[in-house]
Amino acid sequence: MTTLDQKRIVIVGGVAGGAGAAARLRRLCEHCEIIILERGPHVSFANCGLPYLIGGEIEDQESLLLHSPASLRAQLNLDVRIRSEVRCIRRKDQIVTVTELDTGREYELPYDALILATGAAPVRPSIPGIGRPGHFTLRTIPDTEHLEAWIKDCWYCRAVVVGGGYVGLEIAEQFERRGLQVAVVEGLPQVMAPLDPEMAAWLHDELRENAIDLYLNDPVAAFEEPRPGETALASIVVLKSGRRIEADVVVLGLGVRPESHLAREAGLEIGTLGGIRVNQHLQTSDPRIWAVGDVIEVRDLVTGAWGFLPLAGPANRQGRVAADNICGRATTYDGSWGTSILRLFRLSAGCTGANEKTLRKAKIPFHQTHLHSNSHAGYYPGPEPIAIKILFSPGSGKLLGAQAVGRSGVDKRIDVFATALKGGLTIDEIVDLELAYAPPFGAAKDPVNMAGMAAQSVLAGDVHLLHWNDLAGLDPAKSLLLDVRRADERARGFIPGSIHIPLNELRFRIFELPRDREIILTCQTGQRSYFAFRVLTHHGFRVRNLAGGYRTWKIAARSASDSAAEDPTSADIFSSASAAY
């Protein structure tokens, strides 16, 4: 039996997961042979930075190249072979066959341990015309070079980004920054699927405020050649609704699929989502083969379901865990919370854990609450509201997930919630969190604490909530919508059909309220209407509070009616909500 120091470890794929595994391996094993086989021309590059290279926020392509084969040799004594593709794994013999792409030479390479870090490739659905010139995906540095070459001479350039996920929105922002005219096309009624629709709605507004045309609920039917009179340099993007958008350049941001064909052909277990199945030690169904990064399926740590989460952070951690296990340290990678964040112009939007859609699908019972809280103390200059939604378990009060959108401090709150998820914290514990407060940074009651308090009231039965999308189902004969904001706030807009009694007058005007109907309370954010809820409850009224108040209702309603407008078959729930009052 060979000792660790005599082993040869072969890694297929040299970006996040593969490069991370190699670095960790060398720290644990100075003398073993570590070979990285990378199909592309670059190893260890930062593909999360590619959109910013296009937009010019990152000026120098070199800065994305974190390492070269030479620097990895010098620093870590790694044998890095770029433009080298593994075409076959002969598991029984523990051999991979490698093709040098530049010479065509093939050779066999025996391994003691093999790590598959083959990543993921952009999805290219079979839409007619998808392969036309001027269509690009953005996954590698050569991808950006091709895109750059196409747009550099384009004078008044109209870009269509297909898909409103992370990469799609980042590239849309960067195109706009560069002066292109940009449209985003999304088949779903919302962008950023990890967010629930009322949270994604903030992004819809932000896109439109930045002069980006947004087409929701309207998938691409075909990419067509321009007709006479149409001047598109790339394609006419034809949507299901029949709309035709002229595109001088098209970027496909439709997500990625695991590049698992090598594993599949080798007979390794593949999951239902097409990724390699691994155990907690990131071992495949062959105990001498490990897999990490975008090519594997991971457990959703809330629902327990297998998922596909192509994110750089988890890939790095997985690389470390696989290396540990190869070196005899039985560390584990248990799964992911899917923590992620997007910057879109002045907004940031992030999430961690499960969202409402996921929980409904998994049939996991949950409560939710919405709030709008300032990024720091309101009396110190520059506070920015953050919209927060949290989901939590009715029984145990355990946090299940959180989403936040705002101009400042979103990343901090998402990271705190992500840490709370890792710690298995309950709502009571989130109320107790002792976070750093000085006026420039936060508040004596941080938005995270406030979210906890709002949730605590739900769990204690101190408030009964209803949500923005419940309004449409109400019967005006049985329910009355009461707005308790100040008059100046109401003058700037209100939910149709609501009546108005400011909170400060409520105790004196309580006799105006009917006792035979349920009273639905609303204010700007849901906080003062919670105070009103407590007053009315103590006076014996039947009451519910609109979570997130007018602010959540307004953004969600506008977005829902906008995307519904694209598709006349979907019900316009907000016009019926209006009719109800």
Next chain:
Amino acid sequence: MTTLDQKRIVIVGGVAGGAGAAARLRRLCEHCEIIILERGPHVSFANCGLPYLIGGEIEDQESLLLHSPASLRAQLNLDVRIRSEVRCIRRKDQIVTVTELDTGREYELPYDALILATGAAPVRPSIPGIGRPGHFTLRTIPDTEHLEAWIKDCWYCRAVVVGGGYVGLEIAEQFERRGLQVAVVEGLPQVMAPLDPEMAAWLHDELRENAIDLYLNDPVAAFEEPRPGETALASIVVLKSGRRIEADVVVLGLGVRPESHLAREAGLEIGTLGGIRVNQHLQTSDPRIWAVGDVIEVRDLVTGAWGFLPLAGPANRQGRVAADNICGRATTYDGSWGTSILRLFRLSAGCTGANEKTLRKAKIPFHQTHLHSNSHAGYYPGPEPIAIKILFSPGSGKLLGAQAVGRSGVDKRIDVFATALKGGLTIDEIVDLELAYAPPFGAAKDPVNMAGMAAQSVLAGDVHLLHWNDLAGLDPAKSLLLDVRRADERARGFIPGSIHIPLNELRFRIFELPRDREIILTCQTGQRSYFAFRVLTHHGFRVRNLAGGYRTWKIAARSASDSAAEDPTSADIFSSASAAY
């Protein structure tokens, strides 16, 4: 027996803890009588904002007044009596005697439950001349008015801030912003006692870079009347070293002491630190009297020791807990991690949990590690280094405390560590934290994860550390200091006596190293020297790695020699460290 709705609850003190308790009480009990007695002219004001009012960052004093008696009456039906001082508690009769300060009228007020939220008062030690004109403390809005009146006509104004704690440094910053010439005088060898000295050293640099004169390790001996030829409008601040500083205005930032005399006179249990002793329900030794905020002692959640932590966040939570308990909900307040943060010019400095000084004092065994990590991905514009120190338990690997200093992203990392403390997270779990990453916000391996990995290596025995203050004790006959940075880095400064082999050349030049001496490795931050540690360990050398590398050593050494220079009796450990190499 009276029901809750028939009860009268009296609250003494109407700022953070008292006002918070009142608001929560009203939510739980619409009909009970709630009376707030406040000695000062304002309730519910944001005293954390006072320094920024002096500096003009907050322009409007009104913005600090979160509520008035009238708004609290209107919104929460509270009976708020300002300029009303409680002089006596007759516990047996459940009566407080109240003096109306403006009229001199006295009256008795019976209570069913009493909350003491009397806060804390600035410490004024018996230094000769401390009561001279032009000397101020900063705790209330009238305090700022008095200070403002004194400095408004001061043309070229020389301010001396006595005490380098939170308020002292905030007011020093704001004075400088306003154009005053500022000196900070501190009796200890460092500012910001909650930080360990090598972390506070960054603040010393920041103060000096902003033209603030800093006198460390040199307490005030007296405040004297100016002699002929001395032009100070306020005092000559005479330090123990004999130095005389002319001051046109003096601000005393020497901390606060609990205002517990009322409780003491009523025979309630008082702790050794002078604060009111309470149980987990915030009940005093009289079960009808609760106490919250700066007047109580709280448990340090790491050491279990009673402490005194006058912070707004805990005060607010305590108010809520006391209100819950008065209303029959047995919630608890278990103690504090002392999470806090300071902005000082371009730097932020924060901490949570225990520091090295606290742990040594409590005789709690610990490991520590230092690192310097970028606030976000290095390839995206504008990353700023964050210096992080974490302390953790040798056995369980549980996090014990964290400190961070840097220009960006410090508050986020402190809040993540604070949440990790609440969750009882171990170092392994901190490595696993899945934090939000996109290039503008973080890194695939966040600084928090990096801190976890550095600590994990210590726990696993993969690295043996020594610390900046260990260098002086080394015997050059037994130890060799090896710098593995690039030549260009070394050219900008190095630890005296170190030899130099860049990491990338280490494997080929390993024969140059002696096997009869321990090798102490260093680089810029301690990361590459850890890689070198692994190489040399595998080759059989005896090695230790300097935690935090040249960067921590340099800042700590400079600061230690600066403060030592003030006091010739303290050993200059760094000149002896230099001599050792």
